[in-house]
Amino acid sequence: MEIVVCVKPVPEAETRLRPDAAGTALDPEGVKYVLAGYDESAVEQALLLRESIPGSRVHVVACGPAPRTEEVLRAALALGCDVATWVDVPAASADEPLSAARALASAISPHSPDLVLCGKQAGDNEAGVVPAALGELLGVPDLSYVLDVRWNAGASRFSLKRASEAGLESWTVPAPCVLGLQQAWNDPRTAKLPAILKSRKAPIARVTPPSAAADPASSPRRFELPPPRTGAKMIEYKTADEAATRLVRALREEAKVLP
Amino acid sequence: MTRTALVVGELSQGRLAGATHEAIGAAAIVSGSPAGVSVLLAGRSARTAAGELARSGVARVVVVEDPRFDAGPPAVLAVQAAATAARIGVGVVVVGGTTFGREIAGRVAARWDGAVATGVTEVAPEGESVRVRRPVFGGRATETRVLGGPRVVLAIRPHAFPTPASDGPTPPIEVVPAADLPAPLLGPIRTGVESAAAGAGPGLSDAAIVVSGGRGLRGPENFHLVEELAASLGAAVGASRAVTDAGWRPGSLQVGQTGKAVSPQLYIAVGISGAIQHLVGMVSSRVIVAINSDASAPIFRVADYGVVGDLFEIVPALTAEIRRVRAT
Numbered sequence: 001m002e003i004v005v006c007v008k009p010v011p012e013a014e015t016r017l018r019p020d021a022a023g024t025a026l027d028p029e030g031v032k033y034v035l036a037g038y039d040e041s042a043v044e045q046a047l048l049l050r051e052s053i054p055g056s057r058v059h060v061v062a063c064g065p066a067p068r069t070e071e072v073l074r075a076a077l078a079l080g081c082d083v084a085t086w087v088d089v090p091a092a093s094a095d096e097p098l099s100a101a102r103a104l105a106s107a108i109s110p111h112s113p114d115l116v117l118c119g120k121q122a123g124d125n126e127a128g129v130v131p132a133a134l135g136e137l138l139g140v141p142d143l144s145y146v147l148d149v150r151w152n153a154g155a156s157r158f159s160l161k162r163a164s165e166a167g168l169e170s171w172t173v174p175a176p177c178v179l180g181l182q183q184a185w186n187d188p189r190t191a192k193l194p195a196i197l198k199s200r201k202a203p204i205a206r207v208t209p210p211s212a213a214a215d216p217a218s219s220p221r222r223f224e225l226p227p228p229r230t231g232a233k234m235i236e237y238k239t240a241d242e243a244a245t246r247l248v249r250a251l252r253e254e255a256k257v258l259p
Numbered sequence: 260m261t262r263t264a265l266v267v268g269e270l271s272q273g274r275l276a277g278a279t280h281e282a283i284g285a286a287a288i289v290s291g292s293p294a295g296v297s298v299l300l301a302g303r304s305a306r307t308a309a310g311e312l313a314r315s316g317v318a319r320v321v322v323v324e325d326p327r328f329d330a331g332p333p334a335v336l337a338v339q340a341a342a343t344a345a346r347i348g349v350g351v352v353v354v355g356g357t358t359f360g361r362e363i364a365g366r367v368a369a370r371w372d373g374a375v376a377t378g379v380t381e382v383a384p385e386g387e388s389v390r391v392r393r394p395v396f397g398g399r400a401t402e403t404r405v406l407g408g409p410r411v412v413l414a415i416r417p418h419a420f421p422t423p424a425s426d427g428p429t430p431p432i433e434v435v436p437a438a439d440l441p442a443p444l445l446g447p448i449r450t451g452v453e454s455a456a457a458g459a460g461p462g463l464s465d466a467a468i469v470v471s472g473g474r475g476l477r478g479p480e481n482f483h484l485v486e487e488l489a490a491s492l493g494a495a496v497g498a499s500r501a502v503t504d505a506g507w508r509p510g511s512l513q514v515g516q517t518g519k520a521v522s523p524q525l526y527i528a529v530g531i532s533g534a535i536q537h538l539v540g541m542v543s544s545r546v547i548v549a550i551n552s553d554a555s556a557p558i559f560r561v562a563d564y565g566v567v568g569d570l571f572e573i574v575p576a577l578t579a580e581i582r583r584v585r586a587t
Contacts (some may be wrong), residue, residue, distance in 0.1 A: 012343060013516055014535065017400050026400070037517060098368050098375055123516070125395055125402075127377050134364025135334060141444050142366070143332055145358045152531070159450075164358045165271070166415065167464045168453045171332075174446040180362075217408030221390070224401050232565030234550060235333075240572035244580035250564055252584070254336035255546045257468075257525040258492075 001056040001151070001175075004113040005110040006104055006134070007076055009033035009068040010095065010124040015223060024220040028091070035075050038119025039159060043179040044148055044188040046117050049078050053151050059111060063087035063103040063209075065093035070204060076192035078199035085205045097129035099218075103209040104130065105137035113176060115158070120144045120180035131180030144180030158162035168176040229233070260476075261291040261384050262350030262411070263318075266298045267340045267367075269359050270329075270367045273304035275311045278355025278415075278465070280422040283317060285415045288352040288382055289389055293317045293427055299343050301328035301336055316427020323346075325437040332447040333359050334472070335440050343439035344371055350409060351389060356417040364414040372408035378421040389413070397520055398543025405440050417465045418524055463512065466495030466525035468525045469544070471514050473499035473537075474571055475530020475551060479507035485529050492579040497521065497541075499531045515540035530570050533558030533581060550574065 011017075012034045020027040035043070042062070050056040060081040062069045073084040073138070087107045093099040108116060116138065121128035128144065135142025149160040155172070163182055164171040173179070191199075215226065237249070239242035253256045264286035269276040279298075280322040286296040293316035300308050301323040309320040321343055326445035328336055330571060340363060344352050352367055354360035361377055367561070368375035381392040388407040393416070395402045427470075463469065470492065472485035489496045497514040498507070514521055533549070533556055541547070542561050549562035550570050560564045564572055 011396075013539065017396060026396075051444035052405045067351075068507075071356065090328050097365070097377075101356060101365070101369060122398070126397070126520075127375075128361040129365040129368060129375055129377060132334065132337070132362045133375075136337075136366045139441070139443065141332060141334055141447050142362070143447060144362050165465055166452050168454075169449055170451040172450060174443075176586035177447070215374060217406060218376070219405050219407070221405050222401075222403035223395075224403075225399070226401065229561055232559045232562035234559075235564060235566045237566075238566075240568070242567035243566050243568060243573050243579070244576035247564060247566060247577060248580045248584055251546070252524065253546070255525075257582075258581075 001049070001053045001115065002059065002067050002111060002113040003046045003049055003056060004059045004061055004108050005042050005076070005081065005114045006116065006118040006130065007039040007043065007060055007062045007072055008036050008191055009062065009064055009072040010036040010122050013123070019223045019225070021255070023222055025104070025223050033071060035072050036119050036121065036122040038181060038183040039123060041183050041186055042117040042119050042188045042190040043076050043081065045181055047189070049149065049151060050113070057082045059085065059113070061085045061087065061104060061107055062087050063100055065089070073204055074199045074202065074241040075191065077202050079189060080195070084202065085207060088206055089207050089212045090214065093212060096218050097125065097127040097131055099215045100113065101133035101137060103212065104153040105134055106209040107207050115175055116178040118178065118180050120146070120182060125165055128180070131178050131222045135178040138178065140176045140178060141173060142178040143171060146179045149179060149180045161243050170203060188231055215223045261295060262389070263295045265340065265344045265347060265349040265364055266296055267336065267352060267354045268298050268300040268308070269355055269357060270302050270304055270308050270431060275308050276355060276357065278357045278360060278417060281420045282353045282355045282415055283315065283422040284423045285379070285413065286351065287423055289351050289353070289384055289585060293423060296345055297321060297349065298502045299333045301325060301339050303329055303490050306432065306434065312389055314427055315423065315430060318431045319430050320432045322434045322540055323437050324431055324434065325378050327437065327440060327445060329450060331445055333362040334366050334444045337363045337370065338440055338444060339438045340367050341371040347358055348442070351411040354414045356415045356419070360414045364412050368412040371410055371412070373412040374406040374408050375412040376404055377414035377423060378416045379413050380416045382413065394543045396432065397516065397539030399539060406479050407528040416486045416522060418467055418522065427515065463495045463497055463514070463519050463521060468494035469493055469514070469521050469523045470494045470527045470529065471497035471498050471499065472502060472529045472530060472533030474501040482507055484570070488529070488574055488578045490526065491585070506535045512575070528558050528562070529574055531558055532556045533561065
């Protein structure tokens with residue numbers, strides 16, 4: 001089975017966010033980029049499926065600029081992915097979800113994978129658009145908010161769980177399809193040192209999509225940080241009952257979040 | 260110039276989801292009034308649910324009575340939405356901020372060739388374009404984007420837009436046949452649903468109020484304090500990673516970077532110190548209340564209201580006070 005897993009480089013969680021000079025995007029200066037958490041779950045799922053389906057191959061694909069995109073592809077190779085493709089597009093294209101989906105689809109389509117796995121969204125833009133857009137562009141069904149994917153060879157279908165407002169849904173989905181993975185339902189493995197060293201020299205195929213520019217119909221205007229919180233208004237009280245009365249009054253009359 | 264809009268409705272057990280009313284509210288802002296908004300409802304109960312839009316003042320309700328929309332994945336409704344949007348000739352498609360809405364938005368955007376934004380909290384027409392604001396990085400920053408071109412797709416964030424008043428004219432109902440649904444998209448089959456934890460209360464991601472408990476509760480035997488407070492408020496229950504890692508409560512309740520991101524109207528953190536990994540999952544809540552014994556806990560830096568004290572005294576008193584207020 002040919003399994004493609006799409007990953008995105010995102011700033012690590014502890015990054016101090018700062019707008020760039022134009023004020024329209026995150027300033028990438030000094031930012032360390034890592035595999036998005038959702039994508040780690042997707043890579044783990046891909047590797048688990050490879051282990052359970054003989055003759056499978058995991059092909060990791062990422063779009064974005066150098067060097068961050070190459071770095072996360074090497075991180076995925078160190079985790080055990082077999083081959084890697086770098087879709088070379090500017091950061092603005094990787095950050096506009098439909099442009100990113102188009103770039104990824106152009107690189108994935110020639111390989112006719114049986115399964116495309118993505119994180120259901122990335123931790124930076126949090127758009128959650130790519131899995132469904134990839135499904136449309138590749139002409140296959142998609143589901144997102146997915147966990148625990150298994151292959152049922154007899155039926156030629158995947159069985160999986162999907163976390164929705166209704167609860168935990170069970171689905172069966174035929175191959176080929178695109179699945180957007182929930183974060184943190186599996187326990188992603190960590191790379192071992194020999195694999196990390198080996199991944200540094202591994203070949204990465206570089207492709208350029210037919211249109212690398214970001215969709216001009218969607219342009220970032222402003223990237224801003226919330227005004228610094230001034231800290232909580234502390235409820236003064238002598239007894240617990242008094243604390244409760246004052247807090248409820250504040251929530252009803254000041255904050256107006258309770259009827 | 261404003262754009263006419265199509266809202267893709269979501270049916271939940273035969274009724275219109277709250278997210279759909281919010282989507283109509285957002286669409287009316289883009290279109291200038293509800294009269295510029297059409298609503299698509301698809302599924303066996305679509306015609307009945309259309310009755311819930313009486314006096315909504317929208318332009319029309321397009322009803323597609325076809326069971327394939329109940330059983331199938333969100334993708335089939337996305338195909339119908341793109342076809343209906345093209346037929347009516349709208350300039351913007353709006354979906355609610357549910358898991359379902361997000362999935363619809365991606366496929367409609369790719370299929371209908373529209374510029375797309377999800378998790379939208381503010382929207383305004385700007386000349387020929389649509390300006391949106393949306394939280395990014397777990398609410399630690401906000402992005403403003405301008406979506407131009409003839410077609411725009413928006414998925415709104417839960418609780419960001421008010422439900423519009425129902426004092427307008429009752430819209431006409433147009434019953435139309437289903438669009439041509441590509442066979443591969445009908446391949447996925449839902450085989451069952453385990454309803455959300457114990458079936459009690461609203462889901463974490465779309466609750467208007469969330470009450471979360473942390474390590475300060477000291478043990479699973481005390482977590483009922485959080486659950487009782489949540490019950491008094493009709494709120495969803497959440498937990499910090501310390502609680503789910505320790506197995507006091509299932510991982511599905513975890514709020515944070517490695518769990519769920521929530522943005523309710525009111526978030527009450529009980530006995531949670533406020534590690535960054537928790538904060539990124541809840542900091543975009545509208546009003547945050549922290550109850551903690553440690554006055555220097557980082558949670559108080561992001562909270563709007565703080566109570567420093569013994570949660571074992573404060574929380575039961577708060578539950579009692581809310582019950583009292585609700586009863587009067």
